[in-house]
Amino acid sequence: MLRQTWSPLRLPLKSFIRPSRSSEKKELSSKNNDDLSSYSVNQETSRSAPAPMSHDLGVEELMKSDNKPYIPKMKHKRLTYEYPGLPNEDDYSKHSNAAKQPKTRSRWSRYVPKIITVLVVAWGAYTIKVWVYDDNEYSNENDLLDPNEFHKFRITHKEQIDDDHYLIEVMPTTTQWQYSYYANYETKSIWNGDRVWSVDIKQPQIMVVRQYTPLPLYFMKSEYTYSGEKKPLLKVIDNEVDDYDKQGTMCFYIKKYDDGEVSKYVVNKNVGDEIELRGPNIEYKFPYHPLKPLHRRPVFKDLPSKVEPELLLENIKKANNVPDFDNLSFFTAGTGIAPALQVLLSRNPYRGFIDLHYSAQKPGEIKPLERFLFFLEKLDRIELHEHYDSNPKSRLAISNVKSPEKPSYVSPMRQESEQKSENLSPEESLRLRMKILDEEGRSDAANSDSTKERPTRYENALEQAFVTRQEAKKDASLALVCGPDGYVDYVAGKRYDATNEQGPVKGLLGNRKWSNENVFKL
Numbered sequence: 300m301l302r303q304t305w306s307p308l309r310l311p312l313k314s315f316i317r318p319s320r321s322s323e324k325k326e327l328s329s330k331n332n333d334d335l336s337s338y339s340v341n342q343e344t345s346r347s348a349p350a351p352m353s354h355d356l357g358v359e360e361l362m363k364s365d366n367k368p369y370i371p372k373m374k375h376k377r378l379t380y381e382y383p384g385l386p387n388e389d390d391y392s393k394h395s396n397a398a399k400q401p402k403t404r405s406r407w408s409r410y411v412p413k414i415i416t417v418l419v420v421a422w423g424a425y426t427i428k429v430w431v432y433d434d435n436e437y438s439n440e441n442d443l444l445d446p447n448e449f450h451k452f453r454i455t456h457k458e459q460i461d462d463d464h465y466l467i468e469v470m471p472t473t474t475q476w477q478y479s480y481y482a483n484y485e486t487k488s489i490w491n492g493d494r495v496w497s498v499d500i501k502q503p504q505i506m507v508v509r510q511y512t513p514l515p516l517y518f519m520k521s522e523y524t525y526s527g528e529k530k531p532l533l534k535v536i537d538n539e540v541d542d543y544d545k546q547g548t549m550c551f552y553i554k555k556y557d558d559g560e561v562s563k564y565v566v567n568k569n570v571g572d573e574i575e576l577r578g579p580n581i582e583y584k585f586p587y588h589p590l591k592p593l594h595r596r597p598v599f600k601d602l603p604s605k606v607e608p609e610l611l612l613e614n615i616k617k618a619n620n621v622p623d624f625d626n627l628s629f630f631t632a633g634t635g636i637a638p639a640l641q642v643l644l645s646r647n648p649y650r651g652f653i654d655l656h657y658s659a660q661k662p663g664e665i666k667p668l669e670r671f672l673f674f675l676e677k678l679d680r681i682e683l684h685e686h687y688d689s690n691p692k693s694r695l696a697i698s699n700v701k702s703p704e705k706p707s708y709v710s711p712m713r714q715e716s717e718q719k720s721e722n723l724s725p726e727e728s729l730r731l732r733m734k735i736l737d738e739e740g741r742s743d744a745a746n747s748d749s750t751k752e753r754p755t756r757y758e759n760a761l762e763q764a765f766v767t768r769q770e771a772k773k774d775a776s777l778a779l780v781c782g783p784d785g786y787v788d789y790v791a792g793k794r795y796d797a798t799n800e801q802g803p804v805k806g807l808l809g810n811r812k813w814s815n816e817n818v819f820k821l
């Protein structure tokens with residue numbers, strides 16, 4: 300069925316064509332009234348609609364001129380097109396211009412709370428990470444090095460000396476270890492010439508580690524070196540001046556083996572790359588001597604004229620009736636010179652005189668390090684003997700090796716351990732123990748009156764060395780051997796790396812009557 304709506308224009312068409320006007324009018328009116336009843340007219344289409352329309356009004360009535368008397372309504376529904384009153388709007392605010400002005404909000408005022416929220420959340424997450432979850436492998440670095448876990452170091456300089464030899468400078472990636480460094484300097488500082496130590500460097504791709512000997516050296520950089528105008532100068536870390544021992548910097552002297560797993564991995568790294576170190580591994584500790592707690596040799600410096608003289612040494616020896624330090628023969632080859640340099644350049648260096656034998660294929664393999672060896676000779680701390688394969692006459696031979704000197708001092712502790720094999724009686728053992736305690740007490744008490752006699756004055760260690768160099772040196776009582784397996788075998792007999800055993804002393808040293816008591820193979 301066709302849907303119809305009320306409209307005079309929509310009346311059926313046939314109603315406009317038929318009979319006379321009056322009858323037509325009547326008919327139309329009655330017809331329309333019938334039609335209207337069939338339409339449902341919404342009386343109140345909206346609140347704003349005009350007066351309601353009564354049901355019995357036909358079109359005829361509507362079309363008549365208004366014949367209703369005007370009766371004013373006493374009550375009428377007020378119609379308005381205004382918005383109803385807003386909440387919190389009173390008469391004052393409604394009519395006040397100030398209150399009507401819209402609030403101006405800048406873009407920042409919308410974003411600032413969001414930014415603050417993000418920052419607070421990020422800070423909270425960081426705090427939780429540091430304090431709750433920071434037990435991961437690199438977070439707890441209270442020491443510069445740890446023998447049980449690898450610490451990350453960044454390569455800060457790399458210098459190629461020749462085809463195979465490199466100097467590589469590294470620095471720790473963290474500073475957390477610095478907090479307690481100076482408070483416990485004696486135990487925390489890694490540099491101590493009283494021992495030979497190494498670190499493990501990890502090759503993470505194949506999980507292999509090899510040992511390398513850190514050196515207390517760094518490359519001095521400046522704007523000229525950064526711009527490439529000059530090469531950085533290799534210098535010795537001055538523990539007294541350089542902060543945190545130069546922020547934990549150290550250098551490695553490394554030989555690259557073409558089929559070497561770790562050496563190739565390290566030297567192929569670039570400045571800025573990271574490597575992982577674990578240590579220190581103490582390879583050797585020099586034997587106890589009663590002069591050790593009484594006297595320390597001043598640290599080596601780049602400028603020998605700045606090295607302090609050892610003014611009180613003779614007085615201390617006399618006052619305490621203790622013998623001099625024993626001298627040392629250090630046999631090294633290739634990168635095996637690194638442990639000797641570590642002992643000589645570190646704080647608290649070895650106090651006896653060192654005969655340093657260095658063997659290599661050709662001169663120049665330690666070019667940047669030669670300066671330090673030269674200065675050490677000038678300071679009367681070493682005598683350098685160079686042996687090169689390229690010059691067969693210079694090769695290390697039996698004529699270069701002297702027989703051992705009797706040690707000037709054998710500690711009661713060592714005597715005890717040596718005589719243990721001879722099965723000491725309980726009384727003898729007790730007597731020895733008393734001697735050890737007596738020695739320790741004596742060295743403590745001696746500190747006070749060691750400076751009574753006026754020592755000879757020297758301006759610096761160079762001036763002192765000028766005098767001491769004239770004096771004859773005692774032969775070495777101790778020998779250290781460090782280098783490739785073949786070299787160690789040649790100089791002192793095989794060392795059994797697999798079982799970490801020294802093996803009997805043979806080779807050149809064996810020929811000169813050295814033994815396991817005075818030889819150590821590194």
Ligand SMILES: Cc1cc2nc3c(=O)[nH]c(=O)nc-3n(C[C@H](O)[C@H](O)[C@H](O)COP(=O)(O)OP(=O)(O)OC[C@H]3O[C@@H](n4cnc5c(N)ncnc54)[C@H](O)[C@@H]3O)c2cc1C
Nearest residue numbers: 509510511512552553554556558559560561562634637783
């Ligand atoms: C206590 C200690 C300290 C050390 N300090 C240093 C150091 O400061 N600088 C340094 O460069 N090295 C040092 N080394 C040697 C180092 O640990 C590695 O043995 C050396 O770098 C080779 O390792 P690689 O993984 O590259 O070679 P590998 O994969 O182990 O061997 C590759 C090839 O090289 C040969 N080879 C390995 N080592 C030697 C060697 N020393 N002489 C001759 N041939 C060898 C092997 O027979 C093999 O054919 C030290 C070793 C020890 C035990």
